[in-house]
Amino acid sequence: MKKIKKIKIKLNGKFSTINENLSLLIFLKKLKIPLKKVAIELNQEIIDKNKISRIKLKKNDKVEVVHFIGGG
Amino acid sequence: MIKDKLIVAKKVFNSRLIVGTGKYKNMLECAKAIKLSGAEIVTVAVRRVNISDKKKPLLMDYIDPKKITYLPNTAGCFNSDEALRTLRLAREIGGWKLVKLEVLGDKKNLFPDIIETLKSTEVLTKEGFKVMVYCNDDPLMAKRLENVGACAIMPLAAPIGSGLGIQNSTNIKIIRSQTKLPLIIDAGLGQASDAAIAMELGCDGVLANTAIAKAKKPFQMALAFKNGVIAGRQSFLAGRIEKSLYGSASSPTTGII
Numbered sequence: 001m002k003k004i005k006k007i008k009i010k011l012n013g014k015f016s017t018i019n020e021n022l023s024l025l026i027f028l029k030k031l032k033i034p035l036k037k038v039a040i041e042l043n044q045e046i047i048d049k050n051k052i053s054r055i056k057l058k059k060n061d062k063v064e065v066v067h068f069i070g071g072g
Numbered sequence: 073m074i075k076d077k078l079i080v081a082k083k084v085f086n087s088r089l090i091v092g093t094g095k096y097k098n099m100l101e102c103a104k105a106i107k108l109s110g111a112e113i114v115t116v117a118v119r120r121v122n123i124s125d126k127k128k129p130l131l132m133d134y135i136d137p138k139k140i141t142y143l144p145n146t147a148g149c150f151n152s153d154e155a156l157r158t159l160r161l162a163r164e165i166g167g168w169k170l171v172k173l174e175v176l177g178d179k180k181n182l183f184p185d186i187i188e189t190l191k192s193t194e195v196l197t198k199e200g201f202k203v204m205v206y207c208n209d210d211p212l213m214a215k216r217l218e219n220v221g222a223c224a225i226m227p228l229a230a231p232i233g234s235g236l237g238i239q240n241s242t243n244i245k246i247i248r249s250q251t252k253l254p255l256i257i258d259a260g261l262g263q264a265s266d267a268a269i270a271m272e273l274g275c276d277g278v279l280a281n282t283a284i285a286k287a288k289k290p291f292q293m294a295l296a297f298k299n300g301v302i303a304g305r306q307s308f309l310a311g312r313i314e315k316s317l318y319g320s321a322s323s324p325t326t327g328i329i
Contacts, residue, residue: 011123012120012121012123013120014123031123033121033123034130036166037130037132037165037166038121038165039118039161039162039164039165040164041161044157046160046161046164049164064120065120065121065123066118066119066120066121066161066165067118067119067121067130067131067132067165068116068117068118068131068132068142068144068162068165069093069116069117069118069119069131070092070093070094070095070096070099070102070116070117070131071092071093071094071115071116071117071119071145071147072092072093072094072095072115072117072145072147072232072233072259072281072282
């Protein structure tokens with residue numbers, strides 16, 4: 001059986017090791033991110049949440065997940 | 073009573089008080105203070121999701137964006153690029169187009185960088201955002217912001233969080249006289265009377281955060297601000313008497329025994 005390659009990506013500024021070709025949707029779902037309440041950036045580009053199942057994560061990708069918090 | 077509503081970017085609000093959601097002890101306190109203040113618009117910040125602590129309470133679980141208008145704010149941004157990125161992300165979260173732009177220029181006094189603010193207002197307006205703009209109390213810059221498409225002018229009363237109250241009421245009056253856009257005093261208020269003064273100057277609304285959140289009794293202060301804004305607005309609409317150097321007796325001078 002072919003061994004699945006691991007890659008490193010950055011999520012909200014912290015390194016994370018994941019399986020190569022993991023989709024952004026599965027990655028965020030595993031982390032239990034409430035997708036309806038967040039916005040997602042991949043390498044500084046805003047991602048349409050309807051399309052995240054089609055996006056495969058690559059080595060050194062930078063993912064940012066933001067939401068609303070209390071502020072002035 | 074004549075219907076007197078706050079209208080921003082064609083949206084109608086009963087309350088003229090906007091409150092921030094920062095600096096509260098917890099979400100519960102924040103939600104209760106907002107309710108007591110009667111505010112229908114609250115400012116919110118865009119920040120990274122805490123991946124490691126998923127139990128951290130979410131703002132949306134305490135303040136329902138279907139009932140209260142969220143006003144995404146760019147607090148903490150120090151240039152146009154950061155502010156644009158933040159508001160584009162905010163729009164992506166849930167389609168928010170009404171936003172508050174705040175581009176800071178100095179970490180100590182938190183005054184706005186007005187050049188970056190002007191640049192950002194123009195770009196955001198072209199992208200379809202309705203931009204309420206935090207600015208200093210400079211009538212010329214307020215006019216320029218209006219000219220590039222701002223939907224509301226939000227001059228500071230004093231530095232953010234300072235609690236000093238309105239420092240330059242003359243400039244606020246000048247800005248009031250030159251614009252038909254909603255004029256909302258943003259930042260630097262300390263107590264309910266400051267809000268009343270802003271309204272008496274003819275402003276359309278005020279925004280308060282620290283003054284309520286950091287008051288010894290935030291709930292009581294939220295209520296005080298609500299009443300201060302109402303009192304100030306009614307006083308403005310009622311039309312004050314002329315000021316005089318001399319006294320004018322309130323009782324008739326005839327029939328004195």
